[in-house]
Amino acid sequence: MTGLPTEPQALAVESYRGLSLDPDRAGMLNLAWTTDEAAFLAADVFALVADELAAEAAGGLPSVRDYRLQDPYGEQALTAAVDAFFGLDGGHGVSAGAGVGPLLRELVDLGGRSPILTLSETYPDFPAWAARRARACLVWQPADAGGEDAVGIGRHVAAALRAHGASLIFLERPALRPAPTDDLAVVEAIGRAVAGRGAHIVIDESNANYCPPEFSAATLTSRLDNLIVVRGLSKAYGLGGVRLGYCVSSAPATEQVCRWVAPLQASSLALRIGRGVLAMGDIAQPLRARVSAQVGAATRVARQAGLAPAPAGRGLPYLLFPPDDDRPDRAETTLRALAEHGVQGKAHVSWGARGHAGTVRIGRISVPLDADRAAQFARRLGAVGSDTVDQADGIDGIDGGENAEGEDSGEGGENGEGEG
Template sequence: MRPAQRLAVTAHARQPHPGDEALDLRWSPDEARFSAPLLEHVWTGLLRCAPAELGERARHYAVRDPFGARRAAPVLSAHFGCRFTPEHVTVGAGTTGLLHALACLAAAPATVLHLAAHHPDLPLWARRLGARTVPPARSVEEAAARAARHTPSLVLAERPAVDGTLCTAEAVGRLADVLARTGDGDGLLVVDESYACYGGPQVSVAPLVARHPNLVVLRGVSKGYCAGGLRTGFALASPRATARLRNVAPPLAAGELGLHAALAMLAEGDVFAGLRARVAEVRPRFLRMLRAAGCTVPVPTPGEGDGNEAPWLPWTVVADDARTRTVLEHRRILGKEVCTVPPSPALLRLSVPLSDERERAVTEALTRRG
């Protein structure tokens, strides 16, 4: 398969149309109701501006703050409860845009190491630029051992990963320390926390940036906030790592209105308590029904007692095996293929039904006999 066909976004585009009778659990349309009040609040405040002021915002060309850092740093400091200066912040066109820029730092003759249960985009981009990729690790601990052997220029870790596993902050710190001791000490550890917003700012490793100059933490507003169309992402790193990133990241990548809205949402703090409460209520029932219906649910299952799992994610994973496929196809349930690479097993992602209507539909489908 050509690299462009293996990117996460093109994989989504290949997903089949569900049809009128299928129960589509690839996405979480009912998740949006939890973020809708916040979005309405943000946009209502913006629309209260006079038309001339809105026009001025749209015309503003932020050449004096081309990476959005001066405007974002105070908001991000308050959000994560630690001090960031503009020299710590780079704003890009979503986390995807920032990942693409970081791939440029891994051009030939660099070596890239990533974890198996991760999106493939950055390693694919890096390979196009001539970088060497080593076999992916199954955990952050294994990545630390491989980093000591291969001296990579860049290590990518998603937190949580697409299979729902959440490495600890201590493990991230140890991996950053290993990278600092290998090679010339310039290896970067990139932690993509796109999914971590569900757990609130308190679960982030962003405060570790102050202690690990080779750590880059990515955040955005696509997941949870349901505002991916704003195309606004944030990279938090030491001044030295920030300078390296800005050498390859395009300036003025975030639109003015999108940046304003994204910062307004982050300024509200942890807004996902209600969503976490609903996930905690529904998810155990959902997992029990999946198992009872015959689906292969990996053990340990996210949220069921393992300290390395993220119980607040509004989705779970099941094995993409013949048994599970048969169960889901018989009940006309669609799951999303997870973009992972070996040795990670093939997985399907199923959204937790959050609305009463979707939970009733899921219950009817999974408990159906015959």
């Protein structure tokens, strides 16, 4: 048990203050987030949105006029598309909201005021909302189980739940950095181990758009009674502005979702667009392959420049520069040095990381997927044409050294995604 980290002082959105939101410009390659993913999807999601909007206008704005009073959670609108996407066949519920964040904000009230057990490092939002509701968030990382198998991890979680009187479990998957809960068998074992205690498991799977549908814990909702999986359309799809999130939950848990989540959050037009995107099926396969290749390439470039990036979680298009004991300010110094060389990264705010009380800032760059942008990245870091890593030749202001994590760059792996 890591203990009780301090309450996050701000939500994740605050990390964007002062950060340029402009696209690439002369002298600066913006890698604060991914801007070139859509070209590597197997279908054009923006064309689908345009077609849906055109059809909406041509049809006399039926969705705009539809208040959906008889489908207040969007279950009728989305269930068929969700089932087809994840290969589900009953035993679950579907509930929509105005994005992943608003859904999580309301699900933080599940289980009253008893403590929440957090099983991965997360964005600071969920623990911040919990603290504002006078609810403690405790951290227990499955990695602390020390080589236990899935069943053993489940037993440890159940013991921690019992010891601290917790009634809600929260985690992100894939987590920002590799975590045991990225393994579906571990999630199922935890669900079974805590089922008798009436605890619910809320999983933020925003990042799982970078993984194949079968990765999702939504596929467990017919086998567990206590699971709530929250997903959106921002990551990979680039449709955050649609403001649609949805829960796939075990049938018994769906009643609790509807108890705490306000109805009529998602607009009828957002539901129409979301249904169309999900009905396209797994269009992210070529994106996953591209991310895997470019994470490997960007890692080599970074190492050639004297950097030692840490691996991100499964399928994620990031290079990470977390602080360590020798360099507690590593994120800030790395980001400043990158900016001096024309690359803008981002300070990713994380809560509950092992060895840290409260929030920690992790330097992050989103790997460039477009070939021209990847070439710019290599040129700016002075690594064009080199296939060898020379840690002694670091760029000014950045320390080289071995990769403290001792793991590979995330190349390869099942389904071409890489597991970091």
